[in-house]
Amino acid sequence: MRIISTERSQVLAARVAAKLGVPLVETKFTRFPDGEMYLRCGELDDETLIVSSTVDNDMFVQTLLLIDAADRSKNTLVAPYLGYSRQDRRFVPGEPISARAVARALSAGTERAFVVNIHDPGVLQHFGVPAKNITIAPAIGGYIGDLHLKNPLILAPDEGAIEFATGVAAVGGWDCDHLEKTRLSGDEVRIAPKTIDAAGREVVIVDDIISTGGTLATAACMLREQGAASIHAACVHGVFTSGAYTRLRAAGIASVVSSDTYENASSFISAANAIATAIRDDAHH
Structure with missing residues (x-):
């Protein structure tokens, strides 16, 4: 197994890699002149752990690109913070169930998914792959x-x-x-x-x-x-x-x-140990 991450989850990804004792793969990020994102991962394995908190729309797109870049391996997605997860119901006709749309999109190309303390665990049912909530x-x-x-x-x-x-x-x-x-x-x-x-x-x-x-x-x-x-x-x-x-x-x-899970200057607590434990436990089942 090797670990890759989006730009806003680099610290947590490194901590998870250390806990699991697996390599962290360098990924280079840049943009084209029209604003579209480009990334390129280093050498991947037959199993990849993608760590990405989708804290904004750019990180959501980066996650999709990482999943596609690792299309030759068995992918596990860890979305510690899942953006749009609180938009989990339709109040008036014409509204999307945004949490469902995001979960469906992130399921393509992944084998399983993990989130951390999602606001409503019911959102997990929208994933097209087995999805679990981890509490820290x-x-x-x-x-x-x-x-x-x-x-x-x-x-x-x-x-x-x-x-x-x-x-x-x-x-x-x-x-x-x-x-x-x-x-x-x-x-x-x-x-x-x-x-x-x-x-x-x-x-x-x-x-x-x-x-x-x-x-x-x-x-x-x-x-x-x-x-x-x-x-x-x-x-x-x-x-x-x-x-x-x-x-x-x-x-x-x-x-x-x-x-x-949402990296900033107040992040004095790490989800890395709980994530690593969940990954190990799931592999043994």
């Missing part, structure tokens, strides 16, 4: 453990994320709850943990993705008013659109970290 909740729990917080309270931003938060909290046997929004009046809303008081607690809000960070920033301000000793945030996919990282820090969140 234990890795996020490990990172929180390294912060040496005193009796941290792990909070999901809503009830839908409680399963993920529970997986994180299980690492240290920490308390876990989810935030609940209560409308006090027409223009006043209170956000607080459903059952556990945040007063005096070191709080860590965990989620699969942080995009705009608006709700999280509001929740952080309210948790501070409720007496939380400190507030931290950790997520799998740190998208941070529209100045989200700054918004969160300005709201008093002491640290904001993400994983390398």
Whole structure:
């Protein structure tokens, strides 16, 4: 097996290669004058692992080109961050189910696929090949453990994320709850943990993705008013659109970290070990 990657997943691909003990193949990327992309891979094997977070449209096209470049080998696709996966339903006639369109396109030329903490696992059914979801909740729990917080309270931003938060909290046997929004009046809303008081607690809000960070920033301000000793945030996919990282820090969140599924300066947690383990386990079945 050899590993190739798109431009925005180079670091994670190198880490996965190191974990699996397999070669990382150099790929050169350039553009034609009309803007079309060109790439050329080094020598491939009879089995290729393609690591690509489709964080934008260019990375989606690069992924398609990599799959085609490796057309003489058995290909496994790892899409740690799968773009368009949240567009998973049709609300009005004439809309595409974008998640389905992307999954179908990425299935051509691949034997199997893996994603990391996809927002809705139901999207996996749209792949034309066996597709599995990998969770890095234990890795996020490990990172929180390294912060040496005193009796941290792990909070999901809503009830839908409680399963993920529970997986994180299980690492240290920490308390876990989810935030609940209560409308006090027409223009006043209170956000607080459903059952556990945040007063005096070191709080860590965990989620699969942080995009705009608006709700999280509001929740952080309210948790501070409720007496939380400190507030931290950790997520799998740190998208941070529209100045989200700054918004969160300005709201008093002491640290904001993400994983390398979406590579950026806050990627202090790696999905490499979980991906390598999933690849090995799948090969043994």
